Amino acid sequence: MARQALREIVVVGASLAGLRAAGALRAGGYTGSLTIVGAERHPPYDRPPLSKQVLTAPAGPPATALPLPGGLDARRLLGRPAVRLDPAARTVTLMDGTRLGYDGLVLATGAAARGAPAGLGRPPRGVRTLRGLDDALALRAELVPGRRLVIAGAGFLGGEVAAAARSRGLEVTLVEAGARPLERAAGTVAGDYVADLHREAGIALRTRTTVTGFRAGADGRVTGVELSTGERLPADVVLLALGSVPAAGWLAGSGVATGGGVHCDASLRALRPDGSAVPGVVAAGDVARAPQPLADGARLALGHWTNAVEQGAAAAATLLATGAPPPFTAVPSFWSDLHGARIRSVGLPSAADETRVVEHDRAGGRLEIAYHRQGRLVGALTVGRTARLAAYRAELEASGTTAREPAPAA
Amino acid sequence: MRITVDMNRCESHGQCVFAAPEIFSFDEDDRLVHDPAPAGALLGAAGKAAAVCPVRAVTVTPDA
Numbered sequence: 001m002a003r004q005a006l007r008e009i010v011v012v013g014a015s016l017a018g019l020r021a022a023g024a025l026r027a028g029g030y031t032g033s034l035t036i037v038g039a040e041r042h043p044p045y046d047r048p049p050l051s052k053q054v055l056t057a058p059a060g061p062p063a064t065a066l067p068l069p070g071g072l073d074a075r076r077l078l079g080r081p082a083v084r085l086d087p088a089a090r091t092v093t094l095m096d097g098t099r100l101g102y103d104g105l106v107l108a109t110g111a112a113a114r115g116a117p118a119g120l121g122r123p124p125r126g127v128r129t130l131r132g133l134d135d136a137l138a139l140r141a142e143l144v145p146g147r148r149l150v151i152a153g154a155g156f157l158g159g160e161v162a163a164a165a166r167s168r169g170l171e172v173t174l175v176e177a178g179a180r181p182l183e184r185a186a187g188t189v190a191g192d193y194v195a196d197l198h199r200e201a202g203i204a205l206r207t208r209t210t211v212t213g214f215r216a217g218a219d220g221r222v223t224g225v226e227l228s229t230g231e232r233l234p235a236d237v238v239l240l241a242l243g244s245v246p247a248a249g250w251l252a253g254s255g256v257a258t259g260g261g262v263h264c265d266a267s268l269r270a271l272r273p274d275g276s277a278v279p280g281v282v283a284a285g286d287v288a289r290a291p292q293p294l295a296d297g298a299r300l301a302l303g304h305w306t307n308a309v310e311q312g313a314a315a316a317a318t319l320l321a322t323g324a325p326p327p328f329t330a331v332p333s334f335w336s337d338l339h340g341a342r343i344r345s346v347g348l349p350s351a352a353d354e355t356r357v358v359e360h361d362r363a364g365g366r367l368e369i370a371y372h373r374q375g376r377l378v379g380a381l382t383v384g385r386t387a388r389l390a391a392y393r394a395e396l397e398a399s400g401t402t403a404r405e406p407a408p409a410a
Numbered sequence: 411m412r413i414t415v416d417m418n419r420c421e422s423h424g425q426c427v428f429a430a431p432e433i434f435s436f437d438e439d440d441r442l443v444h445d446p447a448p449a450g451a452l453l454g455a456a457g458k459a460a461a462v463c464p465v466r467a468v469t470v471t472p473d474a
Contacts, residue, residue, distance in 0.1 A: 305464055386424045387436035393428050
């Protein structure tokens, strides 16, 4: 049952987390005014296909529209980024000057692609990042067979684009700062497995290497990159896949703690730097930095699809709660599809201090790894063995239901 | 209640299996199998499974 006091809820962010929050508010009995604000002009769309099918579908990009939850009855303000939050006056200001009052506010502004590191200078034309639909359509148009694509960063995004581009007949080089792809996210065994997949597909993988500069022709378009090894690689297109940054810059000066994402308590309430909750404000999805029981309560921003889905619903439940809101304890999960291999994961492999390889069969396309931290299961990853994940997830769910509160934000 | 899964969309993410293991599971080849007519008491779990499918392959039709 919705609290009587809530009459005006604003959701800032019109992608997965924001839409799921809006849907959960209505499903939870909220009958007041509901406004969804989106920075992009596109109707809400699904992001996972942007690094896969949108780049590879031969007959043109597939439809990626996200369906709106039923019975939403919401005002949608698209193409109008939020630029300011005043938690004392309880208002959000949009770029066009519109000021929206709120009783309840959901921060779901997502994340932006991390750009070129300082020191590389302004990238020439043909150096791209990938985050939104416009980025994906522009990149798709550049993926002409025979062209040379250099990707900086062999994480999930870089790896998936490399696979997509290779399948379209480009010459692809993956440049990775670490010793192997995905090492921080999934450890050495999974990283080596993925490195083999890339190399077998004909992708040149350069590890322990970074892009240190760009070269451009007289027309201002990129012609190559300089590497930390001193080499130069020719390139017709360059993708920077260096991770993402929570889109919390617009909250600067609002009093919300935003280092590395909006700091949240265990119920996804936005926090001030002193650790007190900002009244009526919750956060969800890529922008939210929430305590993770599997990482001993450390606050992490997880840019995963299921995280946006589950936090959207949980943030709505917190706004609607009449008593103490329940803690958010959903078990994280992520996936990646690379060269036909279905990589599936539950928990937080990145939090592990020990990996136990249960099955490792490259020829058979099967991998199963359990991840532990101080002897306790914190995650699992499989390739071709999704069936095995359910048991790991059940164990993680049973052990991780008590969220521990971290110290106040610094 | 009727459950249908569009196997042309299914990518074996496993989210439905996590949400409603009474209804969904995998065979040894990671191919999803499901109970097409589970008990009405599982409607809530079925709805959750449909909501968390990343490719929207699961459709739940409650009994009229």
